[in-house]
Amino acid sequence: MTVSEPTPLPDRSAEPTAAADLSLHAAEERFIEAMGLMHEEDRLPRIAGRLVGLLILSPDPVRFDHLAERLRVSRASISTNTRLLENMGVIQRVTRLGDRRDYFQINQEPGLLLRIVDRFRARQASAEEMKQALLPEPGADGIVAERLDWFIRFYSTLADSLNSVLAAMASRDGNSGPDPA
Amino acid sequence: MTVSEPTPLPDRSAEPTAAADLSLHAAEERFIEAMGLMHEEDRLPRIAGRLVGLLILSPDPVRFDHLAERLRVSRASISTNTRLLENMGVIQRVTRLGDRRDYFQINQEPGLLLRIVDRFRARQASAEEMKQALLPEPGADGIVAERLDWFIRFYSTLADSLNSVLAAMASRDGNSGPDPA
DNA sequence: CGGTTTGTTTTGTCAAGACTGAACACGATG
DNA sequence: CATCGTGTTCAGTCTTGACAAAACAAACCG
Numbered sequence A, B: 001m002t003v004s005e006p007t008p009l010p011d012r013s014a015e016p017t018a019a020a021d022l023s024l025h026a027a028e029e030r031f032i033e034a035m036g037l038m039h040e041e042d043r044l045p046r047i048a049g050r051l052v053g054l055l056i057l058s059p060d061p062v063r064f065d066h067l068a069e070r071l072r073v074s075r076a077s078i079s080t081n082t083r084l085l086e087n088m089g090v091i092q093r094v095t096r097l098g099d100r101r102d103y104f105q106i107n108q109e110p111g112l113l114l115r116i117v118d119r120f121r122a123r124q125a126s127a128e129e130m131k132q133a134l135l136p137e138p139g140a141d142g143i144v145a146e147r148l149d150w151f152i153r154f155y156s157t158l159a160d161s162l163n164s165v166l167a168a169m170a171s172r173d174g175n176s177g178p179d180p181a
Numbered sequence C: 001c002g003g004t005t006t007g008t009t010t011t012g013t014c015a016a017g018a019c020t021g022a023a024c025a026c027g028a029t030g
Numbered sequence D: 001c002a003t004c005g006t007g008t009t010c011a012g013t014c015t016t017g018a019c020a021a022a023a024c025a026a027a028c029c030g
Helices: A018-022 A026-041 A046-056 A064-071 A075-087 A110-134 A142-175 B026-041 B046-056 B064-071 B075-088 B110-134 B142-173
Strands: A091-096 A099-106 B091-096 B099-106
Touching: A026 A046, A026 B110, A046 A064, A046 A075, A046 A091, A046 A099, A046 B142, A064 A075, A064 A099, A075 A091, A110 A142, A110 B026, A142 B046, A142 B142, B026 B046, B046 B064, B046 B075, B046 B091, B046 B099, B064 B075, B064 B099, B075 B091, B075 B110, B110 B142
Parallel strands: none
Antiparallel strands: A091 A099, B091 B099
16 A cells, blocks of 8 residues: 555654644745745746745754655655755755654755856856957957956956855854754 | 948948858857856846847947847847847847938946846845744744844845945946947 | 665656747838 | 838747656665
């Protein structure tokens, strides 16, 4: 017999507070959906974004199958997207002695942001390459070179300032060690 | 009408094999394709990005049908995407007395960048809303609130610094008005 | 061993949307 | 008027990628 659920009772494995644990408040759902949409803008699967949202809101690591339940998606999707986020350094897989299930928690958020910096740098680099290629032909158009300069300056300044924001926040995080409650 | 060459050559304006005018150097093509990819990341059609790339490299306004030729796409696509970019304020349609064709030139680039700021602000707002909704329940988890704070602070700082970069570059641009050649 | 739990990979379906050719609108022009 | 030149809109095709179900793998248990 496959996964049989004849019992309508929520007698989950060991959680008496299961109801409070699995259901999501309206505001939480809104936040999670918003995160889904946001990450979709960044060309990540919507489920990946929802995963990030859910994990941000979860103080403790969340079990693999609970992720599937709470987001109401297939385990396959959870597997794919957790691995994706793990490789990007956005979330972290944690395990426990004597427990062969996987848990996940959010990382202190650099992953996604470094990605943004990379994108800016790529744009800068592309304009720089173009500028180089333009040099041999000086005659035609100073205006094009000017535009490329603007482009380069903008994206490099942007990437730099983003980096410094990141650094500042990282250092400020240093003191706020998560005290064991 | 701005003649692009000092015309030591006979008029070959209608010649499709006009090497200098219509064909793109390898570096130009690379740049244009890179711009296509970049804008695709920002959920704009690839052709729109190529259009931006081509117009950045074009000192003078480019004719509608030349856009289609040089990018080797249909006129329909040019129509759709030029209008899209026009509405976003990225490019500008210009016309000439006694000439019923449309020409296009790149704008001094604010359009796309303000868009980025908006996205950051949206993320900040979403986290702020969640933080508010979290307040009534003080008991559970200071760590979640901490994470949301981090999120909020990051994106607000980011949007601010981006804005100031934009402002700085705009003021430095003051001299480089669109000069009549 | 067979069976169970847990996560992964594969395969197929479906939707979104980019792009095109064709039809269209509309002014200019002979 | 018929026709051309110019750009727009519509309808259809085709690609891409997210997602789920099912098959699979591997560790564990009896």
